[in-house]
Amino acid sequence: MYQQEIEKREMERIVKRLPLKRKKAIKKRVAAYVRVSSGKESMLHSQFAQISYYNEYIKNRPLWEFAGIYIDEATTGTKNNREKFDRLICDCEKGKINMIIVKSISRFARNTLILLKTIRRLKELNVDVYFEEQNIHTISYSGELLITLLAAFAQAESFSVSENCKWRIRQKFENGEIVGLSGMYGYVIKNKTITIQKEQANVVKQIFQWYLDGESATAIANKLNYMTIRPMKSELWNSNKIISILKNEKYTGNALLQKTYIVHHITKVKVKNKGEKAMYYAKNTHIAIISQETFDKAQEILKRRSEKVNIKHNTSARYPFSGLIQCGNCNNRYKRITANGTHKWNCETYVNQGKRYCHTKAIPEDILYSVTNEVLNLDSFDENVFHNSIEKIIVPEFNRLNFVFKDGHVVKKTWKDKSRRDSWTDEMKEKARQRELERRRING
Numbered sequence: 001m002y003q004q005e006i007e008k009r010e011m012e013r014i015v016k017r018l019p020l021k022r023k024k025a026i027k028k029r030v031a032a033y034v035r036v037s038s039g040k041e042s043m044l045h046s047q048f049a050q051i052s053y054y055n056e057y058i059k060n061r062p063l064w065e066f067a068g069i070y071i072d073e074a075t076t077g078t079k080n081n082r083e084k085f086d087r088l089i090c091d092c093e094k095g096k097i098n099m100i101i102v103k104s105i106s107r108f109a110r111n112t113l114i115l116l117k118t119i120r121r122l123k124e125l126n127v128d129v130y131f132e133e134q135n136i137h138t139i140s141y142s143g144e145l146l147i148t149l150l151a152a153f154a155q156a157e158s159f160s161v162s163e164n165c166k167w168r169i170r171q172k173f174e175n176g177e178i179v180g181l182s183g184m185y186g187y188v189i190k191n192k193t194i195t196i197q198k199e200q201a202n203v204v205k206q207i208f209q210w211y212l213d214g215e216s217a218t219a220i221a222n223k224l225n226y227m228t229i230r231p232m233k234s235e236l237w238n239s240n241k242i243i244s245i246l247k248n249e250k251y252t253g254n255a256l257l258q259k260t261y262i263v264h265h266i267t268k269v270k271v272k273n274k275g276e277k278a279m280y281y282a283k284n285t286h287i288a289i290i291s292q293e294t295f296d297k298a299q300e301i302l303k304r305r306s307e308k309v310n311i312k313h314n315t316s317a318r319y320p321f322s323g324l325i326q327c328g329n330c331n332n333r334y335k336r337i338t339a340n341g342t343h344k345w346n347c348e349t350y351v352n353q354g355k356r357y358c359h360t361k362a363i364p365e366d367i368l369y370s371v372t373n374e375v376l377n378l379d380s381f382d383e384n385v386f387h388n389s390i391e392k393i394i395v396p397e398f399n400r401l402n403f404v405f406k407d408g409h410v411v412k413k414t415w416k417d418k419s420r421r422d423s424w425t426d427e428m429k430e431k432a433r434q435r436e437l438e439r440r441r442i443n444g
Helices: 002-012 040-060 084-091 110-122 143-174 198-212 215-224 238-247 292-308 348-354 365-376 383-389 426-443
Strands: 030-035 064-074 101-103 127-129 187-190 193-194 254-257 261-262 270-272 280-284 309-311 323-328 333-339 340-346 390-396 399-406 410-414
Touching: 002 399, 030 040, 030 390, 040 101, 040 187, 064 084, 084 110, 084 323, 110 143, 110 390, 198 238, 198 365, 215 238, 215 348, 238 348, 261 383, 292 340, 323 333, 333 348, 340 365, 365 383, 365 399, 365 410, 383 390
Parallel strands: 030 064, 030 101, 101 127, 323 390
Antiparallel strands: 187 193, 254 280, 261 270, 309 333, 333 340, 390 399, 399 410
């Protein structure tokens, strides 16, 4: 009876096949990257055409979802300051994009290193880049090898274009043409024509006259600021701006060409020409504001004062205290200055603009070393110990130093001025004696 019941149940067993549950297709989020040259009407038309093309190209594919078009404008294809490109990569990192369409490799990057670094980063994010002209998907197995080869050709092409441009510029230099001249105080430059801006030209003449009358660059800057006369591209004058005008030979109507040059076609970094490249002196290239005689006199004074007060620049890697001393008044850093054979440290604002903008007091370098040794309990200064211990030195007021250690604690110290008699070296005394003899000789 039991066996019959089991057989009956087996005969009644019904198996029903269920329909397959197909997964809903996930759309691929696709964006396009476009890079066009700026300032050209034809390129503006090209930009609109590409926007229309990629809108239609992406939206007409049912498995693609439009994720936007990122457009950068630039004068060349080698510069890397691409705001929309950076935003595109950022959106990829946020998971907003699965695929990028680019017209060609040269539009994406002409620098092989940057190109491969970017593509590898995108591959880690599982983001494919499709280059239309080359018909390459970077996500594919052979994509990176092909891209490396093609990008190398693109970089070589960029180098060739750069060299051709340099050759044309050199030809213009040899013909005495001013190339790449941007705005210059005292002049209006429009359509490669240089004309005088009367009000600014009068300021330039006054700057030279004041300097020839014995005023310092800092004093001149302060005077112009007090008179609310504004320089170009900033609110206030400083000694560097004044000296830049005093050294600019173009105010004589002549031009020294190729004072700087570009080292590499990728980095576009300009460096000062110290004889590595030929320079050209072109006369009567434009209307003069000052005479050659006035300019030459100013150069003599600049040279004489430079020899007398030798202010060192770019000292961040040369001296132990560079970049570590902070002004408690304006928060600017202190810089090393050399005057009359002695070394001191003072606030950059004071050095460049004078006490009207930051009233500070110079710290003799030997005092700085002495106080630092006292704080660190050293018999002699040890640069490694200093950098491993001190985060910064704040100067809150005259004759006070606050040493901020890397562990957060602060040691406050005061220092005393040397008497005038003790601070004078034998060399300084001899120079003073010679000056006095010269003064007596002149006065008869």
